[in-house]
Amino acid sequence: MNTSYTVCGICEQACGLKVSTEQNQVIKIEPDKDNAFSWRDYCIKGAKSHLALTHPKRITSPMKRIGDRYVETSYEEAIADISARFGAITAEYGANALGSYTGNPNGFNFGSALFQTMLLDAIGTENRFWVGSIDQNALHVVSENLYGNPWVGLQTDIDYCDYFLLIGTNPQVSGMCWISYSPDGWKRVLARQKAGAEVVVVDPRTTECAAKANQHITPLPESDWALLLAMIKIIFDNGWDKTSKPEKLDGLGAIKALAQKADLNDLSLRCDISLDTINRIAEQFAKAPRAMAVGRTGVSLGRNGVLGLWLVQVLNLITNRVETEGGIYYCSGVLDFLDAGDTLFPKSEAISRLRGTKNIAGSHSLAELPDEITTPGIGQIRALIMNSGNPVVSGPDGDKLDAALAQLDCLVVIDQFQRESHRHADWLIPGDHFLERNDINPLLQSLSPAPRAQFTRAAVNLPDGMRYEWEFLRDLAMAMNAPFIMGKKWLNPIVKASIKLAKLTGNKHHGFSPLWLSRPLIKSGGMFKWKDIKNAEHGLGELSTRPNFGTLFNKLTTANGKVNLAPTAFINTLAERLTQSPPDTSEYPLQLIGLRKMKMMNSWSVETSMEGMKERELTGGSIEINRLDGERFSVNDGQEVTVSSATNHLVAKVTLSDSVRPGVAVMQHGWGYRTFNPKTGKGTYNGGVNRNILVSNKDVDPLSRVPRLNGTQVKIEATSIA
Template identity: 30%
Template sequence: MSPEKHYRACNLCEAICGLEITHQDGKVLRIIGDKADPFSRGHICPKAVGLQEVYEDPDRLRHPLRRTATGWEEISWDTALDEVADRLRQVRARHGAHATAWYAGNPTVHNSGTQLAAPGFLKALGSRHLFSASSVDQLPHHFAAWQLFGHPLLLPVPDLDRTDYWLILGANPLVSNGSLMTAPDVGKRLQAIGDRGGKVVVIDPRRTETAAHADEHHFIRPGTDVFLLLAMTQVLFAESLVRLGRLAEFTDGLAELQAAVAAFTPERAAGITGVEAATIRRLARELAAAGRGVCYGRVGVSVQEFGGLCLWLVSVLNALTGHLDEPGGYMFATPALDLLGNPQLYERYNRFQSRVRGVPEFMGELPVACLAEEMLTPGPGQLRALVTSCGNPVLSTPNGRQLDQALESLDFMVSIDIYLNETTRHAHYILPPATGLETAHYDVSFHALAIRNTARYSEPLFAKSPAQRYDWEIFEGLRQRLEADTYDPATATPPENPEAKVDLGLRYGTYGKAGLSVAALREAPHGLDLGPLLPRLPQALRTAGQRLHLAPPLLLADLARARKALAAPSALADGQLSLVSRRELRSNNSWMHNLPRLIKGRPRCTLHLHPVDAAARHLTDGQLVRVRSRVGSIELPVELSDRMMPGVASMPHGYGHQRAGVRLAVASQQAGASINDLTDEARLDVLTGNAALSGVPVWVEPVK
């Protein structure tokens, strides 16, 4: 058989780049960018080859595993699903429905089978103890969207292809290709802004890869972005630069907002942020004067103690400068498959609280920073069982060592995952789904966050083996067993393929009347361009009376914390540094460290320090150092870099593969250390429940 070409989207990160895969006789020969993809236009990053390496990885699990006293054993799917459902029922009968928790990792939203089938299983499980990676890095975005626009999934994105001024806080889109902003080939899009005479400004405690290509970069002390944003807002009011434009017809809270920010002057912000007052004023004026401009903040402003306020103020700045819902500004996609559902007012907040700390629920979830304590603290309601789906929270959530300990204490645990990793090694059963090149896929979430309206359906390249199950078959199999008093696979209803849900969503969506469906997308293997972002307000608002609320009471009340912090900023102890994470182009999740072409080269799990901080500690480049925080300590090499703000240290996330019982041959050769053995589960944005991972106080010292 001669070589053939297959086209699909890469689902390893949010960029959803189009791929052209040359294959022959069940083997991948080459993966390149699909030049006919109207969105990614031939661009791919190094991660794209990871699809081949995941498919071929000898460590990838292909059969259900059951843990025994002598090790892991392979079992049949019917046996695995029967026994898992039975164990879950036993926990429910003995300890109640809420004694079992669920954790969904980041790849959940990168797999439409999991995303669309898991809710049915969760309903059958019946527990309110739901946790996910969302409370590690993005709940503030959802909270601000809910408060301002009426729904946590109504998330605006920068209209990059038409903007002339881009202010970036705490984001590195040249490496991430956008986050909560689907934007493949940010490099060319950055260049295009410059080519049309525009300007890019980056605010970050590290001179990132994006900052290196920007017109300006300004250091800022970790965790203080809220004061910069408040001061910029204050300048807009003080200098009469507010221009709501057509938003004025349906906007409330302007006077309350002006009064709330009046005391947050640039001079006061300069002292705590490290950004000069004159610079703060100039940035506010430039954003206001830009014909087409946008302010954008991501992980760096989300994973701090004022994350909710930060993301609220990002939208506020865009609204006040006339850039919200306008071309070149902060706009809303019109997705072909809309996740928002019915137009009722959204009320999924604080309906219950976590048992130990009393942290409110939001979006049906509790903060993952509370997960371990809910397992370790005795008493009524203690968690006794856990189901994880494509996640590795031991490496990706705060105080991973504590969670490691907590998982050992469970009565029962099952993981739906393709790897035996740092988390799943604690499971009693591992159920590995078919993955990547073996699956059909529609990017339910990321088309809704794209900087241009697009749609694409990816067909499987290779058929799964008869011994494998799709993710949706696993969830449906468990759901049916949990719902039935007795279950007979011979007479059970076949599990519903999520393709039917995708097709229904497309047919009844915005473009359905024009004939959009799964069948239509199959006829367009490179994807469809559905046009640029269009103004959608006020019609898209889910608030009462479709009004835009710039001064929601919950957010105004939370300003009291900011006022207190501004009046008495918390200082680092003598010798302490402020720790932040960093994103790598070749990595997105911890499991990518088991892919040879993505992990090869020099070790990347190093601690970046400014030379001044290294000299003060008598450290030299490459030296092994110990980093200590309140919750633990790790060791890793130091790497000197003048790209770091003095007083700040940085290391990547997702490493720490040295734990016993892990079956990751490649990752174990570059095990590194986990930043989440240092991050503190006690540090939260109390408004949203998001973990405050940025700016953790640490000591750095040589290993003697």
């Protein structure tokens, strides 16, 4: 029996895993209890992740579409055909005729993400789309505007905090990680609560965390900005604001002026929280010795995501909660995003062709992809490379995207399985599994609360003849004769020679591999020695390392070196919101929000995490509403209803509860799609319904272009007698 240590590559918690194998087969996966940056546990997706390795539907050879089936071919044939087709399309229509879509798992596969970016850079396309545009773009917009770098994610100093204001987050399930990482975050919050700290959860639903909070505030979805602005106004009006770094804050006057003009009664009505409550939490937050306000996806997924996350930062900044003990702070990790500036993520000024919006963190919004494929003109996307994504399910208005994908001249998919979004693929290219990789992900590991580094070890070999995703992407770039490294085509012969060497030695990393770049990158940061990283099987770094407070203010990369507290676009959008009437609810009286459970799949791991799941746990086909709304719409518990939005409709079963506030409907995300057996063309339906088809791809946050995955207005009508 062999044992290897790695981290789960399915979500950013990156739980440490201990993997036992025998004869290249995984026998057991357990949490790695010695991984200092892990919560020493795992969820169903990690626990069952090895089932994907030998799953009968797994793609392990390139597969070419012949009619409605796929046949296995060689990499040589795949690369020759794809390079010829991509080459012909870009030669005739320009580089932007080739688009890309990158899904969430690609962010946890450093080699694939890096080499895909290098391939796209080499080809020169600006038509890049990614999954961040349906959840985290609001944070990137806020970080770029306030701090000068879209990738700044501030960490939480949990163990020293006296007052937690948690908005739109359910850390018992999410682990309190989102572009930042807090191992055992919720347990540590509860430990602080036991020691006397106050925990305030702001959420329209009684989440697992809300049930344990000292206070639970239930605003309407998409109205956090109104609650936060009211708190900020109260703090200014009472002179409770304080900051130890006034010279580092630009725009404080503009924020004060905005708050001064705001009407507390109006704000209270907009979020549907009483003024007494807002006054109370504003005073408590401002006067707590140490406090933090944290906003997550519950805030970012709606049409006011940027406003909400921005005002969370403003609240923290005007009460001295940034770069202070018990507050939020920037951590220089194994790579330092602020030091690296534009070297790591070159700034792109790319504007989308049809809606004319500037890219965010290097990519355009998924909401814009269907029209970019179907609308003729210069720059129309005619070929697409989709890497580890299932956007028809995870994004808005999947039916529209599905129809658009069918129109492409060439769709190349890199994935472990053929999923709903891959129905029209011309080529299926095998996706590697994290249990097969020797890897280090310096980007992800730099979003940690303290410096850390871990070189993860492959537990099993790749299937015979299969290449890593990064190999395929590199080899495709070579076949296209594209300048793969820093735009320098003359380096291609060196890459090709290294590939030959790797074939001779049998060591894939003797060929030009991501390790050729990650190793010098890490060395240049100077945080850890490469030798030490390689020797530390559970990873390097101590979670208890105290933050170096002040780092953020010292390294700001804004034009004037100050926090830009009041970006003009934010101020203007907020002013607009203040003059708008509340949404008309006469036709669609409920607002749809999402939830996440530990024991559920997402739209990328359904094939394995559903294995063995009990019927009662398959809750993806239900819609939860308040009992009062049940009476209002004359529906009973368990009754089948049609749920309609202005975009689409579906059928679900009603769950009546007291856990969700009136006016709100809750449906889980990520259910209801097919996985295909490419050899037979037959699909298996994975249960539940895909509620994202109700979400429009036109109704988006104007600042982040994130669609309203939280907040879409819906109605329900009985379709059966309960």
